[in-house]
Every structure is written in structure tokens, then in C-alpha cells.
Amino acid sequence: MTPLHLLFHILGTAVVVSPIVLLAILGLSTLVNRPLSETSIARLTQAAVLFSLLPAVAILVIMLATDIRYVPIELGNWVTIPEEQFQFHLKFAFDRLSIPFLMLSCVLCGVVGAFTRRYLHREEGYGRFFLYYAMFFCGMVLSSLASTIETLFVGWEMVGLSSALLVAYFHERTNPVRNGQRVWSIYRLSDAAFLIAAITMHHMTGEGDFGGLMSSGVWPEGTAAITSSQALMVGALLLIAAAGKSALFPFSGWLPRAMEGPTPSSAIFYGALSVHLGAFLLLRLSPILDASLTLQVMVISLGVVSAVCGAVMSRVQNDVKVSLAYASLTQVGIIVVEIGMGLKYLALIHIIGHASLRTMQLLRAPTLLRDYSDLENKMGMRLPRDSWVGVGFLPPRMQRWCYRFGFERGFMDIALDKWIVQPFVRVFHWCDSVERQVTDALSHEASRESDHAELHPEDIKSAA
Amino acid sequence: MPEFHFPWIEVSILVPLFGAVWIHLLGNRDNILRHAVAICSVTLALTIGELIDFVLIGTFEAHDHWPFIDWMFDRDVFVVDELSAFQLPLAALIFLVTVMSTLRTKAPRFSLKLALVSETLVLATFSCRSSWTLIVFLIAATVPPYLELRNRQRCARLYVLHMAVFAVLLVVGYGWLSVIDVNSRAVLIPGALLTAAALFRSGVFPFHLWMTDLFEKATFGTAILFSTPLVGAYAVMRLVLPIAPSWALQSIAVLSLVTAVYAGSMALIQREARRMFCFLFLSQSALVLAGLELVTPIGLTGALCLWLSVGLSLTGFGITLRCIEARISRVALVDYHGLYRQMPMLAGFFLLTGLAAIGFPATVGFVGMELLIEGAVDVYPLVGTMVVIAAALCGITVLSAYFRIFTGHPTRTQVPMHARPAERIAVLMLTLLILGGGLVPQPGVASRYHAAKELTRLRQANPINEYDGPSGPSSAGLPTTTWKGRRTSVR
Numbered sequence: 001m002t003p004l005h006l007l008f009h010i011l012g013t014a015v016v017v018s019p020i021v022l023l024a025i026l027g028l029s030t031l032v033n034r035p036l037s038e039t040s041i042a043r044l045t046q047a048a049v050l051f052s053l054l055p056a057v058a059i060l061v062i063m064l065a066t067d068i069r070y071v072p073i074e075l076g077n078w079v080t081i082p083e084e085q086f087q088f089h090l091k092f093a094f095d096r097l098s099i100p101f102l103m104l105s106c107v108l109c110g111v112v113g114a115f116t117r118r119y120l121h122r123e124e125g126y127g128r129f130f131l132y133y134a135m136f137f138c139g140m141v142l143s144s145l146a147s148t149i150e151t152l153f154v155g156w157e158m159v160g161l162s163s164a165l166l167v168a169y170f171h172e173r174t175n176p177v178r179n180g181q182r183v184w185s186i187y188r189l190s191d192a193a194f195l196i197a198a199i200t201m202h203h204m205t206g207e208g209d210f211g212g213l214m215s216s217g218v219w220p221e222g223t224a225a226i227t228s229s230q231a232l233m234v235g236a237l238l239l240i241a242a243a244g245k246s247a248l249f250p251f252s253g254w255l256p257r258a259m260e261g262p263t264p265s266s267a268i269f270y271g272a273l274s275v276h277l278g279a280f281l282l283l284r285l286s287p288i289l290d291a292s293l294t295l296q297v298m299v300i301s302l303g304v305v306s307a308v309c310g311a312v313m314s315r316v317q318n319d320v321k322v323s324l325a326y327a328s329l330t331q332v333g334i335i336v337v338e339i340g341m342g343l344k345y346l347a348l349i350h351i352i353g354h355a356s357l358r359t360m361q362l363l364r365a366p367t368l369l370r371d372y373s374d375l376e377n378k379m380g381m382r383l384p385r386d387s388w389v390g391v392g393f394l395p396p397r398m399q400r401w402c403y404r405f406g407f408e409r410g411f412m413d414i415a416l417d418k419w420i421v422q423p424f425v426r427v428f429h430w431c432d433s434v435e436r437q438v439t440d441a442l443s444h445e446a447s448r449e450s451d452h453a454e455l456h457p458e459d460i461k462s463a464a
Numbered sequence: 465m466p467e468f469h470f471p472w473i474e475v476s477i478l479v480p481l482f483g484a485v486w487i488h489l490l491g492n493r494d495n496i497l498r499h500a501v502a503i504c505s506v507t508l509a510l511t512i513g514e515l516i517d518f519v520l521i522g523t524f525e526a527h528d529h530w531p532f533i534d535w536m537f538d539r540d541v542f543v544v545d546e547l548s549a550f551q552l553p554l555a556a557l558i559f560l561v562t563v564m565s566t567l568r569t570k571a572p573r574f575s576l577k578l579a580l581v582s583e584t585l586v587l588a589t590f591s592c593r594s595s596w597t598l599i600v601f602l603i604a605a606t607v608p609p610y611l612e613l614r615n616r617q618r619c620a621r622l623y624v625l626h627m628a629v630f631a632v633l634l635v636v637g638y639g640w641l642s643v644i645d646v647n648s649r650a651v652l653i654p655g656a657l658l659t660a661a662a663l664f665r666s667g668v669f670p671f672h673l674w675m676t677d678l679f680e681k682a683t684f685g686t687a688i689l690f691s692t693p694l695v696g697a698y699a700v701m702r703l704v705l706p707i708a709p710s711w712a713l714q715s716i717a718v719l720s721l722v723t724a725v726y727a728g729s730m731a732l733i734q735r736e737a738r739r740m741f742c743f744l745f746l747s748q749s750a751l752v753l754a755g756l757e758l759v760t761p762i763g764l765t766g767a768l769c770l771w772l773s774v775g776l777s778l779t780g781f782g783i784t785l786r787c788i789e790a791r792i793s794r795v796a797l798v799d800y801h802g803l804y805r806q807m808p809m810l811a812g813f814f815l816l817t818g819l820a821a822i823g824f825p826a827t828v829g830f831v832g833m834e835l836l837i838e839g840a841v842d843v844y845p846l847v848g849t850m851v852v853i854a855a856a857l858c859g860i861t862v863l864s865a866y867f868r869i870f871t872g873h874p875t876r877t878q879v880p881m882h883a884r885p886a887e888r889i890a891v892l893m894l895t896l897l898i899l900g901g902g903l904v905p906q907p908g909v910a911s912r913y914h915a916a917k918e919l920t921r922l923r924q925a926n927p928i929n930e931y932d933g934p935s936g937p938s939s940a941g942l943p944t945t946t947w948k949g950r951r952t953s954v955r
Contacts, residue, residue, distance in 0.1 A: 031895065033809055079831050079905050081913050084762050086838070088831065150834070154825040161824070164863065171871035174800060184863045192856040196849050199841045428733045431726075439673055443619045449680050450736035453794035458801055458875050 004066070008094075011055035012073030015102070016092055016145060019138040022048035026131045041130045042117040048134070049113060052141060053106035059094050060103075070095050070218040072147060093147035097219045097348065101280055102144040104352050108272050108359055109137045115363055116264040125169060129262065132169075136162035136265075140273055143280070149198045152284070156194060156245070156277065160187040163274055166265040167258045179257035186254050190244020194281075197237035204230050219284070220344040224291040231291035238285060239298060246278030246332050248306040252313075253413035255329060256322040263321070263366055270325050271358035275332055276351050282339045283347060290342065299340030307333025309410045316406035320365045328358050466521050471528040472514035473542045473591045476552070477584055479507050480559075484580035497568055500576040501886070504560040507583065511553040518549045519911075524918050541597045546915035547701060547768070548590045550908075554772055555590055555693045557897075558779045559583045561890040562685050565783040567790045574685045575615070578608040582686075586693050594702045599638050602665070602699055603631045609682055609690050618681035626664055626674035633661035638703065651707050658703045659716060666696030666753055667746050668716075669723040679742040684789055687738075688782040691745055692775055697752055706923055710759060714843070717757035721850040723750035728857030732864070737785050737795035740865055744781075747858050748774045748821055751851060755836045758847075759923065763839020764916035769832030769909060773820060773901065776828055780817035780894040781862075784810050787887055788869065791879050797865060800872020806881035811870040813891045818862030820898045822855050828901030831909055 001009070022044055029036050036044070059071060075090035092098075113133065120126050139158030146152035164187060168180025204226050224231055242248065247255040247270075258270050269275065282289065282299065289295055310329030317323040331354045338347040376383055391399060408414065439447035483503030490496055518526055525545035544552065559579065566574055585605040592598040606627040613620040637657030644650045667675040679687045705713070724747045731743035752774055755767025787810060788795055788803065795801065804811045816827070823833030833855060841848035883891065901908055 030812060031809075031892075077906075079909050081762070081765065081909065083917075084913075086762060086835075088834070157825050161819070168867060168871060171804060171867075172802065172873055174872060177800065177867045177871045181860075181864055181867055185860050188856045188859045191859075192852045195837065195852050199837050199848055199852075200845065202838070203841050203845065424729070425733055428729050431730065432733060435673060435676070439622055439677055442622045442625065442673075443677070444621065445619055447619070447622070447677060447680065450739050450794060453736045453796045455796050455799055456801065456875070457792040457794065457796075458803065458877050 004062070007062070008059060008071050009073060011059050012071065012092060012094065012145075013075065014055040015052045015059075016073070016075070016141060018048045018051035019134065019141045023131075023134040023138045026127070026134050030127065030131055035127050038117070038121065038126055041127060042113070045113045045130055045134065045137075046110065048137070049106055049110040053103065053110065056094075056099065056102050056106065060099050063094065063099075073145075088150055089148050090151065091147040092145035092151070094145065095219050097280075097283060098145050100348060100352055102141065104355055105137070105140040105144055105273055108268055108355065109133075109140070112264045112268040112359065112363070116262075119264055120262065125171075129166070129169060129265070132162045132165045133265070136166070136269070136274075140277075143277060149201065152281070153191075153194060153198055156281075157191060159274055159277060160184070160191060160245070163187065163258070163269050166269065167261040169261050169265065176260035179254075179260045182257050183254045186244050186251050190241045190251070193237045193244070194241035197234050197241065200237065201226075201234050204234070220286060222287040224287040226288070226291065228292045231288045232295050235285075235288050235292060235295040236298065238281060238288070239295075239302065242278030242281050242336075243302060243306075244278070245281070246275050246336070247329055248278065248302055248333065248336065249309055249410075250412050250415065252306065252309060252326075252329055253409060253416060255325045256317070256319075256409060259319070259321040259325055263362060266321055266325075267359045267362035271328055271362040272355035275328055276335070276355055279332060279335045279339060279347065279351060282336065283344060286339060286342075286344055289340065296340050296342075300337050303333045303336030303338075303340055305333070306336065307331075309333075312402055312406040313409055314406075316403055320369060321362065324358065324361055324365060328354070331358075466523040466526045468514065468517050468521070468526055468528055468544075470513070470517065472510055472517060473528050473544060476507055476510035476514060476556070477542075477588045477591065479503060479510060480580040480583040480587070483507075484577045484584070487577050487580060492572070494568070496576060497563070497566060497571050500563050500580065501560070503580060504556070504563050504583070507587070508553065508556040508560050511556040511587070514544060515549050515553050518544055541593065541595055542588075542591045543593050544591060545593075546911065546918055548698075550772060550911065551590045551693070551698065552587060554775045555586050556583070557893075558692050558775060559586075559689060561779060561783055561894060562689055562786075564886045564890045565787055566685060567787075567884070570683075570790050574683045575608075575612055578612055579685070579689060582608045582689055586689075586695065589695055590693075590698060592702075594706070596638065598699075598702060599634050602634060602695065605690075605695060606630070609678060609686055612682055612686050613678075616681070616683075620681075622677040623674050623681075626671065630661050630664040633657050633664065634699075634703075637661060641707070646707055652709070652712075655704065655708045655712065659700075659708060659712065662696055662700040662704055663716070663719065664696075665699055666694075666749060667691075667723075668719055668750060668753065669726050672723065672727070672746055675746060676739060676742050679738045684738060684782070684786040687742075688779060688786070691742075691749070692779045692782065694749055694752060694771055694775065697749065697756060697771060700753065700756055701919070705756065705759075705919065713757040713759055717754045717843075717847065720750040720754035720757065721847060721854070723747070724754060724854035725850055725857065728854045728861070731861040732857060735796060735798050737789070737797055737865065737869065740797060740861065741778075741782055741785055744821065744858055744861055745774075745778050747854055748778060751833075751836065751854060754847070754851070755839060758839045758843050759920065760839045760842055761913065761916050761920055762835055762842060764919060765909065765913040766832050766835030766837070766839050768912040768916055769905075770823075770829065770836055771832075772908065772912075773823075773827075773829035773832050773898075776894060776897055776901070777817045777820035780813065780891070780898065781821060783887075783890065784814040784817065787883070791881055792877065795869060797868045800867070801869050802872035802874040803881065804870040805874045806877070807870075807883060809883050809888065809891065811866070813895060814870070815862075815866050816895060816898060818866060819859075820902070822859040822862055824859075826899070826902045828898045828905070828908075830902055831905040835909070 025044060071094040073092040077087050078090050079088040120129055135158050139155040142155030143152055146155060164180045164184035167183050168177045170176045244251050255270060259266050289299055307330045310326045310333055314323050314326030314330060335347050335350050338350060480503060487496060487500060525543050527543045563579060585601055589601040589605060592601060610620055613623060637654045640654035664671045727743045727747035731740050731747060734740040734743060752767050752771045755763050755770060820827035820829045823829035837848045837851050840851050
């Protein structure tokens with residue numbers, strides 16, 4: 001190993017290990033019931049972000065100076081079965097896609113972490129927030145730098161869990177919890193699609209490494225090592241995964257629900273990083289998209305539909321955070337269209353610009369309405385509102401329908417509930433009733449003691 | 465056959481048995497629970513010693529050095545091999561943490577004597593090879609839950625019906641097998657009977673009703689102890705796997721997968737925590753069973769890893785629920801209970817064990833699940849898809865249960881809700897194992913792979929597997945796949 005490679009290895013390892021150490025410290029302190037002070041938690045978080053960001057900047061500078069475009073960091077095999085040629089390889093890569101996304105993650109996580117230190121000062125769940133936040137940061141770093149699809153999946157899952165738990169952060173109220181559950185349910189189904197895609201890809205190519213999947217060149221020049229029909233199958237699964245994670249059509253219903261979480265997490269997740277993770281996945285595996293024209297058309301269509309829906313819905317919301325969330329969806333839809341059209345660098349720049357702007361807007365949202373009220377009081381009148389010029393060309397019925405479509409959030413949640421959730425629940429409630437009849441018949445008595453479970457036994461002021 | 469340096473097997477089996485007698489002699493004393501914990505701890509230490517000794521010997525199988533009850537059993541009846549070497553400490557650990565997490569106020573309701581007798585029977589079962597002795601232990605192990613149901617004056621009809629069928633199938637199947645040439649095609653009928661017995665004991669759909677009934681009517685502790693060691697899977701490994709043709713095994717795998725998805729779906733709609741746990745367990749144990757039937761080294765390794773992880777994680781998940789139940793009685797999942805503030809440690813542990821059960825990254829279940837899916841896809845891609853769907857459904861259930869129990873408007877109870885020291889120790893022990901196994905999975909995977917390879921080799925030795933048709937495995941007894949492995953290219 002040359003000194004340069006050794007330096008890369010040390011710096012790269014620092015980037016990956018730093019958030020893991022933060023998660024371990026915060027997790028262990030919670031587990032052994034020794035909570036850290038607010039100052040300690042905030043400082044540890046800032047230190048972890050810096051120890052990830054600074055080595056990443058150093059790697060970028062060295063790469064630019066030496067004209068190296070691809071730096072793999074091999075941390076060995078986490079699991080290996082040599083006889084079966086099975087490896088769970090811990091490999092990370094610094095390239096033109098991962099470095100910008102990593103830096104974006106570090107910068108935004110650092111900014112939002114600093115903001116949260118004041119925002120949640122003396123909140124009961126301060127430590128809990130930063131624990132989930134550390135999990136999210138860890139997941140983002142792993143996802144950004146992943147060079148194998150399993151590593152990407154690990155990061156992807158961590159981001160998903162932390163998202164759901166942070167949506168339910170104010171867990172003494174029912175609504176945030178319900179919405180957190182909703183987010184998690186969508187994520188699990190999209191994760192399932194991701195996992196099936198990953199395993200299918202292994203099955204087709206015998207490779208988990210992106211370098212192997214894209215048989216030639218580093219991002220964005222790779223060519224998929226699979227046929228067009230295989231690419232269509234895998235790509236469709238990845239598209240479902242990306243749609244779930246980025247709240248694209250028809251999974252957009254969870255995005256406004258996710259705004260139930262604290263503003264900092266809303267900003268970092270649904271304005272900036274998490275909502276772009278689906279787009280990042282499509283970018284990372286863009287050679288697969290290039291291998292199938294049908295798949296590209298699907299990606300573009302999904303992006304267009306999502307962008308249009310987002311635009312219509314964001315205009316008629318009565319909640320500033322929800323409105324911003326749908327505005328984010330519009331931009332993510334456009335980014336997906338760019339990816340589908342093969343404009344990879346443009347999509348990457350769009351992600352970075354949009355994430356930064358939206359984070360600022362969402363962090364500003366709590367005070368924005370008050371500022372508007374002050375402004376209107378000083379003016380003595382309502383602020384003028386611009387309406388979209390194209391609306392005049394639409395017939396009144398169409399306008400009304402668009403308004404209703406937007407206000408009802410595209411009927412997506414209603415449709416998912418009506419066509420998927422309710423039939424599912426009905427079928428299995430029926431199965432449950434059949435089971436009950438069978439067990440009652442065989443027992444010659446009412447067989448379920450659980451039917452008599454108290455709704456709130458904890459309210460009973462005596463021991464069980 | 466290589467020998468241990470100490471009669472670990474027999475001593476570890478007899479200690480809980482003598483312990484049960486000791487507990488009986490003590491009567492209803494206040495410190496009876498401590499004695500039970502001590503006995504279970506000694507048993508766990510013995511099984512760990514057995515495992516260490518086994519690893520040091522470095523063999524596929526070993527038996528006791530100074531067997532002192534060989535007048536009663538054939539010397540080769542009690543043998544520990546790579547399959548059971550890890551299951552024994554796991555079973556002992558399950559019993560220890562369950563007894564340890566029993567509240568003193570609940571000790572009269574949860575029979576410690578029967579628990580220790582059950583432990584003896586489970587350890588004896590896991591130390592047994594395919595033999596009449598194994599059949600006897602498998603059947604005997606079904607008696608303690610029945611006695612408890614009778615003592616609690618609950619209707620045991622459903623349980624008795626299923627277990628009676630299980631026992632009859634087991635006896636008839638093994639008896640038939642004893643009188644025929646196991647290398648001939650005549651083995652198919654007794655093989656089918658033994659398979660059906662294993663399906664009954666494992667609670668595979670549609671033979672799962674006894675398990676939900678047991679969770680309804682027995683104490684939660686007994687139900688956990690009877691189910692989580694996955695004795696049914698062990699019966700499959702010992703009695704069915706060596707003799708059944710691959711098409712039969714793949715049929716069982718399909719049934720198991722149906723069970724995994726069905727139980728995962730049913731867990732989602734349950735309105736009470738015990739039933740939810742029961743279906744969650746059924747789903748996960750069915751995945752283990754499905755993996756065992758794949759008969760590819762990768763799939764089998766995944767199933768064996770998952771076996772350990774399901775045992776650890778779902779025991780943890782179960783005892784957390786039991787700790788809550790012990791304080792406030794049965795937990796309805798219809799509304800939010802808001803218990804987080806009063807029991808943050810148990811809340812965290814509940815989430816951790818639930819996530820480990822579904823194979824979340826960095827927990828003990830992750831690699832097992834990944835290997836299982838790999839193995840399943842190798843055999844048939846749709847099988848892998850079913851595994852993933854079952855895991856996704858279970859994942860939704862786990863977080864839903866967490867939210868229902870621990871979030872919501874907190875209520876003040878007069879019962880102390882915080883974890884007691886014994887509960888904390890149990891929780892920390894399991895947490896260390898779950899995270900340790902998740903972060904450093906290689907030793908476990910290597911040993912499970914070695915066991916899987918040996919089991920596959922033993923299976924290949926049976927000529928019955930040569931009768932497989934073209935759609936089945938090759939003459940080597942393994943499915944033909946297009947798997948090319950993972951070669952990572954370094955740039």
C-alpha cells in the first residue's frame with residue numbers, strides 16, 4: 001500500500017467510523033440508563049460531524065490534486081463463507097457522486113444539529129432525539145459511501161427507522177405516533193422491494209459490488225452488466241424502493257404526515273436528505289436505468305406525475321410545513337425526471353441546491369408565519385398573493401377539481417387505505433374469525449381469554 | 465467417537481431435574497425464585513462449558529467421557545454435534561432469562577418446578593440423536609404445559625388433541641421407519657408421517673391453532689418456554705431431513721412460507737399483545753423451518769443462524785411483554801398505553817429485540833436473514849420474495865406494538881413499573897448477545913456453515929436422494945443453481 005493509499009484509507013475510515021462511534025456512545029448511555037447532559041450530547045454530535053466532514057474534505061482535496069476519480073476504502077469482510085464464494089464486503093467508495101452527497105449530509109446534519117441544540121433545549125426527549133439523529137446520520141454516511149448494495153441497504157434501513165421514530169418523537173400525542181407508523185409501513189414495503197432487487201441482482205450477476213454491476217468505468221460512466229429485460233425487472237423494484245423513500249406517486253401520502261415530527265428533523269429528513277435518498281439510489285444505479293428504455297420511460301413518467309401532483313398539492317395546503325413538503329416533492333419529481341433523461345450531473349446539482357434551500361425554509365418555518373403577521377399588521381392589509389397564471393386557462397370545474405385534488409392530498413392515502421389496507425384487514429379479520437370458530441368448537445367453550453383484556457389496564461390503581 | 469473432558473451432557477440434563485426436586489422440597493418459601501435462578505444459572509454454565517469443550521475438541525460430534533447413566537441409555541444416545549452444540553446454551557439461556565424475569569408475586573402462578581422439568585426435557589431432546597429416546601423426550605416435553613393448563617383449570621382439549629396427533633404420528637412414523645430399509649423408497653410413508661408430526665409440533669399452518677390456544681390459556685412464561693427453543697425444528701433436523709427426498713422438503717418449505725406470510729399478516733391485525741407475539745413467533749419460526757428445508761448450504765446456514773437469533777430475540781421480546789403483563793395484566797393493542805416514561809429501559813429493549821427478530825442491520829438476525837434470502841432465491845426467486853414479504857409484515861407489527869404499548873398519553877399507576885435488577889440483568893444479557901452477534905457475526909456464521917455442510921453431507925449419503933426428478937436437486941442432493949458467488953472487484 002502506497003503512502004497515498006494509506007492516507008486515503010485512514011481518512012476514509014475516519015469518515016465512516018465517526019458516526020458509528022457517536023451512535024454507540026449515545027446508544028450505550030441510553031441502554032445503561034446513564035443519560036448524558038445536553039451539552040455533552042450536542043458537542044459529541046458536532047464532533048462526530050466534524051470528524052466525518054473534515055477527512056472527507058481532505059480526501060476531496062487530495063483527489064482533485066492528484067486527479068484520482070475513484071477511491072475505494074476496503075474494510076474487509078464482515079461475513080464470509082469462502083467455499084460458497086459468499087461475502088458481505090465492507091467497501092466504501094469516494095467518487096463524484098458519493099463525495100458531494102456525503103458533504104451535503106455532513107453539512108446539513110451539522111447545521112441542523114446546532115439548530116436543534118437550542119430548539120429542543122430542556123425538552124424531555126432531547127437525548128432520544130439525538131440518539132435517533134445519530135442513527136440517521138450514520139445511515140446517511142453509510143448510504144452515501146456504500147460501494148456494495150448490502151452496505152447501501154444497511155444505511156437505507158437505518159435512515160428509515162430513525163425517520164419513523166422521529167416522526168413519532170412527540171409520542172405522548174396520538175397523531176405523531178400514528179403518522180410514524182404510517183411512514184414505517186411504507187418504508188418497510190419499499191425496503192422489501194429494495195431487498196428483493198438486491199438479491200435478484202446478485203442472482204443475475206453474482207456481484208454485490210457496484211463496480212461489478214457496472215462492468216466498466218466509475219460513476220457516471222458505468223455500463224450495466226445485465227440484459228435489458230433483467231434491468232427492467234430489477235429497475236422496477238428499485239423504482240418502487242425509491243418511490244417509497246422519496247414519497248413519489250403513489251406513496252406521497254406519508255410526506256405531510258411526517259411533518260408531525262420536530263421541525264429540525266422535518267427539515268433534515270423531508271426537506272433535505274431522506275427525501276432525496278430515493279433519487280440518490282436511482283443516480284447510483286443509473287447505468288441500470290440506461291440499459292432499458294422502458295425503464296427510463298417509467299422513471300420519467302413517475303417523476304412527472306409526482307412533480308405535477310406535488311405542485312398542485314403544495315398550493316392549497318393550510319399548513320406551512322406541509323406546503324413546503326409538497327414543494328419538496330415537486331422538486332424531487334423534477335430530479336427524478338432529470339435522472340430518467342440521463343442528466344446525472346444536473347440531477348446531482350439540483351439535489352444539493354434544493355436540499356440546502358429547503359432546509360433553510362423549513363428551519364425558518366416556525367417563525368415565518370409570525371413575521372408575516374407582523375408585516376401585515378404594519379401594512380394594515382393582507383399581503384398580496386400571486387396565483388398561477390395558467391389557472392385562468394382552466395375551466396371552473398377543472399379548477400375546483402384541482403383544488404379538491406390538492407386539498408385531499410391527491411386522494412393517495414384514501415386510495416391506499418381503500419384498495420390495499422382495508423381489503424387486507426378484512427381478509428385477515430375473516431381468517432381470525434374462522435380461527436375463533438374452530439377453536440371455540442374444539443374447546444366446546446369460548447376459547448379466547450384475550451377478548452376480556454382491559455382496554456387500559458394501566459389505569460387500574462392496583463397490581464395485576 | 466471423540467469424548468468430552470467432563471460428562472457435560474448428563475450433568476446439564478440432571479441439574480435442572482434435581483433442581484425441580486429441590487424446589488419441591490423447599491415448598492412455598494419466599495426465596496424459592498432465587499433458588500430457581502441459581503439452578504438455571506448453573507445449567508447455563510454447564511451448557512456453555514459443554515460448548516467450549518466441544519469447540520476445543522474440534523470435531524463434528526462428541527459424547528460424555530464418564531457417562532454414569534449408560535445403564536439406562538445406549539452410549540450413543542446422548543451426543544452433541546455441531547447442530548445441537550449451540551442450541552443447548554441457547555435453550556438454557558431462554559430458561560434462565562424467563563425464570564429470572566419472573567416477578568416474585570407471580571412465582572406461585574408460574575410453576576418453577578414444571579419449568580425446571582421442561583428444561584431437563586428440552587436439554588435432553590437437544591442432546592439426543594435420532595432414536596426412540598428422542599421420540600420419548602419429544603412427547604414427554606408436551607406434558608408440563610398440559611399439567612399447567614389442568615392446574616389453572618383451563619380447557620386443554622385443543623392442546624391435547626394436537627399433541628396427541630403429534631405423538632401418534634411420531635410413534636407410528638418412527639416405528640415404521642425402524643422396520644424398513646431406510647435406503648429404499650419405502651421410507652416415503654414413514655417420512656411423511658414424521659414430517660406431519662414435525663409440522664404439528666412447529667405450528668405450521670393449518671396446524672397452528674394449539675399454539676395460539678396455549679398462549680391464550682397457559683402462563684406467558686410457560687408458553688414462551690415451550691415455543692421459543694424451536695423443538696419442532698429440531699425434530700425436523702433429526703428425523704425428517706436425513707431421510708426425506710428433496711421434493712418433500714421443498715413442499716414443507718412452501719407450507720412454511722405460507723405460514724410465515726399468513727402469521728405475519730395475522731400478527732398485524734391482533735388486538736392483544738400475547739396473540740400478536742404468538743403470530744409473530746409463528747411467522748419467524750416458519751422462516752427458520754423454510755430455511756431448513758432448502759437443503760442448500762447457504763440456505764441451511766441462514767436457517768441455523770436465524771434459529772439462534774429467533775430464540776434470542778423473540779425470547780427477549782416475549783419476556784418484555786411478560787414483564788408488562790405481570791404488572792398491569794393483559795395488554796390490549798387497540799389503544800395507546802403510554803408506558804415509555806415509566807419503563808424506558810424495557811421500551812428500548814422491546815424495540816431492540818423486535819428489530820432483531822425481523823433481521824434489522826447490526827442485530828443478530830440480520831446476517832441470518834440475508835443468508836436465508838440468498839439461499840431461498842437460489843432455489844426459487846419467488847421463495848426469497850415470500851421471505852422478504854413475511855419479514856416486512858413482521859417489521860410493521862413490531863413497531864406498531866411498540867407504539868401501542870409505550871407511546872401515548874402517560875398514565876400514573878400505583879404499581880412500580882420500572883425494571884427490577886433481575887429483569888435488568890436479563891435484558892442486558894440478551895442485549896449484549898443480540899448486538900454482539902450482530903456486530904461480529906463471522907464466528908457464528910462460520911460454525912453454522914460448518915454444521916450445515918456436515919448435515920448436507922449426511923443427507924447426500926442417503927441414496928433416497930438419487931430418486932429426485934429433473935426438477936429437483938441433482939444427484940448430489942443439492943439444488944442446481946446459477947449462483948456464481950460474490951466477487952468484489954477492487955479498482
